Amino acid sequence: xxxxxxxxxxxxxxxxxxxxxxxxxxxxxxxxxxxxxxxxxxxxxxxxxxxxxxxxxxxxxxxxxxxxxxxxxxxxxxxxxxxxxxxxxxxxxxxxxxxxxxxxxxxxxxxxxxxxxxxxxxxxxxxxxxxxxxxxxxxxxxxxxxxxxxxxxxxxxxxxxxxxxxxxxxxxxxxxxxxxxxxxxxxxxxxxxxxxxxxxxxxxxxxxxxxxxxxxxxxxxxxxxxxxxx
Amino acid sequence: xxxxxxxxxxxxxxxxxxxxxxxxxxxxxxxxxxxxxxxxxxxxxxxxxxxxxxxxxxxxxxxxxxxxxxxxxxxxxxxxxxxxxxxxxxxxxxxxxxxxxxxxxxxxxxxxxxxxxxxxxxxxxxxxxxxxxxxxxxxxxxxxxxxxxxxxxxxxxxxxxxxxxxxxxxxxxxxxxxxxxxxxxxxxxxxxxxxxxxxxxxxxxxxxxxxxxxxxxxxxxxxxxxxxxxxxxxxxxxxxxxxxxxxxxxxxxxxxxxxxxxxxxxxxxxxxxxxxxxxxxxxxxxxxxxxxxxxxxxxxxxxxxxxxxxxxxxxxxxxxxxxxxxxxxxxxxxxxxxxxxxxxxxxxxxxxxxxxxxxxxxxxxxxxxxxxxxxxxxxxxxxxxxxxxxxxxxxxxxxxxxxxxxxxxxxxxxxxx
Numbered sequence: 001x002x003x004x005x006x007x008x009x010x011x012x013x014x015x016x017x018x019x020x021x022x023x024x025x026x027x028x029x030x031x032x033x034x035x036x037x038x039x040x041x042x043x044x045x046x047x048x049x050x051x052x053x054x055x056x057x058x059x060x061x062x063x064x065x066x067x068x069x070x071x072x073x074x075x076x077x078x079x080x081x082x083x084x085x086x087x088x089x090x091x092x093x094x095x096x097x098x099x100x101x102x103x104x105x106x107x108x109x110x111x112x113x114x115x116x117x118x119x120x121x122x123x124x125x126x127x128x129x130x131x132x133x134x135x136x137x138x139x140x141x142x143x144x145x146x147x148x149x150x151x152x153x154x155x156x157x158x159x160x161x162x163x164x165x166x167x168x169x170x171x172x173x174x175x176x177x178x179x180x181x182x183x184x185x186x187x188x189x190x191x192x193x194x195x196x197x198x199x200x201x202x203x204x205x206x207x208x209x210x211x212x213x214x215x216x217x218x219x220x221x222x223x224x225x226x227x228x229x230x
Numbered sequence: 231x232x233x234x235x236x237x238x239x240x241x242x243x244x245x246x247x248x249x250x251x252x253x254x255x256x257x258x259x260x261x262x263x264x265x266x267x268x269x270x271x272x273x274x275x276x277x278x279x280x281x282x283x284x285x286x287x288x289x290x291x292x293x294x295x296x297x298x299x300x301x302x303x304x305x306x307x308x309x310x311x312x313x314x315x316x317x318x319x320x321x322x323x324x325x326x327x328x329x330x331x332x333x334x335x336x337x338x339x340x341x342x343x344x345x346x347x348x349x350x351x352x353x354x355x356x357x358x359x360x361x362x363x364x365x366x367x368x369x370x371x372x373x374x375x376x377x378x379x380x381x382x383x384x385x386x387x388x389x390x391x392x393x394x395x396x397x398x399x400x401x402x403x404x405x406x407x408x409x410x411x412x413x414x415x416x417x418x419x420x421x422x423x424x425x426x427x428x429x430x431x432x433x434x435x436x437x438x439x440x441x442x443x444x445x446x447x448x449x450x451x452x453x454x455x456x457x458x459x460x461x462x463x464x465x466x467x468x469x470x471x472x473x474x475x476x477x478x479x480x481x482x483x484x485x486x487x488x489x490x491x492x493x494x495x496x497x498x499x500x501x502x503x504x505x506x507x508x509x510x511x512x513x514x515x516x517x518x519x520x521x522x523x524x525x526x527x528x529x530x531x532x533x534x535x536x537x538x539x540x541x542x543x544x545x546x547x548x549x550x551x552x553x554x555x556x557x558x559x560x561x562x563x564x565x566x567x568x569x570x571x572x573x574x575x576x577x578x579x580x581x582x583x584x585x586x587x588x589x590x591x592x593x594x595x596x597x598x599x600x601x602x603x604x605x606x607x608x609x610x611x612x613x614x615x616x617x618x619x620x621x622x623x624x625x626x627x628x629x630x631x632x633x634x635x636x637x638x639x640x641x642x643x644x645x646x647x
Binding site: 075095096110 | 245544545546
């Protein structure tokens with residue numbers, strides 16, 4: 001479903017060249033719930049950015065649904081993100097002027113889904129993520145955990161091919177963070193949506209079915225976790 | 231699109247303080263524009279009116295040679311068959327009044343005047359019975375009375391009277407030259423003081439009866455001009471052509487100059503002032519643009535992450551741009567509407583009460599034919615124009631910050647992806 005072949009990416013910081021990824025190859029299958037782990041500066045975020053079509057690799061290939069994204073235009077990449085990729089951010093990144101309902105339905109509005117269907121799907125999903133009764137609250141009227149639940153619903157509403165979550169629990173306390181992980185796992189099981197998240201938190205890794213460890217821009221290990229929680 | 235409009239409205243109502251402040255900056259500019267335009271149009275319209283009512287009439291018949299030397303006010307190029315011309319005009323239904331205009335030196339002596347002195351002046355010899363058919367001086371007498379035929383009376387402009395310390399009943403001598411070039415002194419008595427809305431008349435004009443002047447100047451029945459009042463002064467050129475045709479053989483020795491030709495200096499000045507006023511209006515808008523663009527710049531930078539999020543979710547750059555520009559257009563609409571209301575309020579004040587510029591206009595010749603209180607005028611087309619300019623300015627001033635925001639990498643705007 002998603003394939004990365006010998007992906008390299010480097011950045012220029014002042015006069016120093018930082019090699020963020022140095023030839024990373026792996027593939028992700030549908031329905032996986034996997035974690036990319038590693039210390040700060042290991043290349044986790046860069047890798048998620050590349051898979052999420054937010055950035056382009058210097059060399060190597062990334063294929064999404066057998067299509068290479070390297071040569072695609074900005075418009076095509078925007079369309080790909082709109083239809084196939086959901087994002088969950090560490091700092092939630094909800095649009096402050098929109099209610100929980102509107103933040104979630106926003107993703108469907110971009111796909112020109114009929115209004116009635118948007119309403120039905122959004123309300124069902126918000127109930128699934130435990131936000132029934134809070135649909136019309138603004139982000140600043142919700143707790144951090146509730147905001148992240150909105151973000152999960154926003155990522156899932158369009159039935160994406162993959163959900164990319166960058167340290168989704170980093171801004172939450174451990175209890176709330178674990179609740180979010182359970183929610184993501186439940187959504188993964190229920191909708192068979194692929195989840196890839198980056199973390200350096202052991203508790204989060206414990207929930208992953210598969211763990212890729214990055215170190216200095218290279219894959220140190222890629223292993224299954226048969227004892228995953230959730 | 232519906233979502234984007236909804237989104238823009240949400241942002242406008244959510245960031246109420248910002249919306250209000252930015253709209254106010256725009257409203258201030260729009261309001262000032264409407265007010266200034268009202269003043270300028272009002273002054274221009276009143277100037278035109280006062281020019282025609284007190285200075286040029288709708289059009290003027292004169293000897294063909296006269297125009298070349300008009301600055302010297304030559305008496306030798308006179309219309310000698312004025313009665314025939316007046317009869318033809320009367321038959322054609324056109325009101326007309328004969329005049330002889332000449333230059334002279336007004337001489338006054340101490341007692342009753344404050345001191346001895348002389349001043350150059352333009353003297354209008356008018357037919358007291360016919361002049362009011364074309365001009366409106368009869369209504370502009372502020373002291374004394376209007377002229378009577380055959381008398382040695384003179385009407386004097388109020389500012390000139392103030393300058394020389396003249397009053398009704400005071401003697402006044404005018405030295406000039408006759409039609410044949412001989413020196414002549416006309417001894418008159420001031421019978422009335424004119425204060426009309428045209429400063430050119432108030433500043434340096436004298437009026438004496440035509441028949442009195444005819445005798446002193448030895449005009450032998452000739453006049454230097456015949457002024458006409460048309461039913462529609464805007465069509466002066468075409469009506470003048472018709473008049474020339476009706477004059478037939480009489481037209482061989484004369485020509486007609488419309489008020490626009492007679493007041494070419496005013497028209498040119500008005501155009502120049504209109505252009506310089508345009509620069510002033512531009513400055514007003516520059517202030518508004520700076521206000522709006524500064525706020526829009528802040529708004530876009532404040533919401534960099536939101537902008538990145540929208541792009542990450544798959545909004546194309548053009549859709550993001552549209553969302554922000556719609557918001558700017560919203561500010562433009564609110565600001566423009568508020569500006570129009572502000573402008574209407576200012577217009578109301580300037581139209582009903584005006585601004586008294588008498589002291590300035592008294593001392594300085596600004597070229598306008600307005601001598602006292604300047605009034606504005608309602609100009610709906612300027613309001614409509616201002617409304618659309620306001621929206622355009624708001625959108626244009628948001629364009630650059632949005633473009634700058636969109637140039638940034640999505641990853642840089644999100645930072646924490």
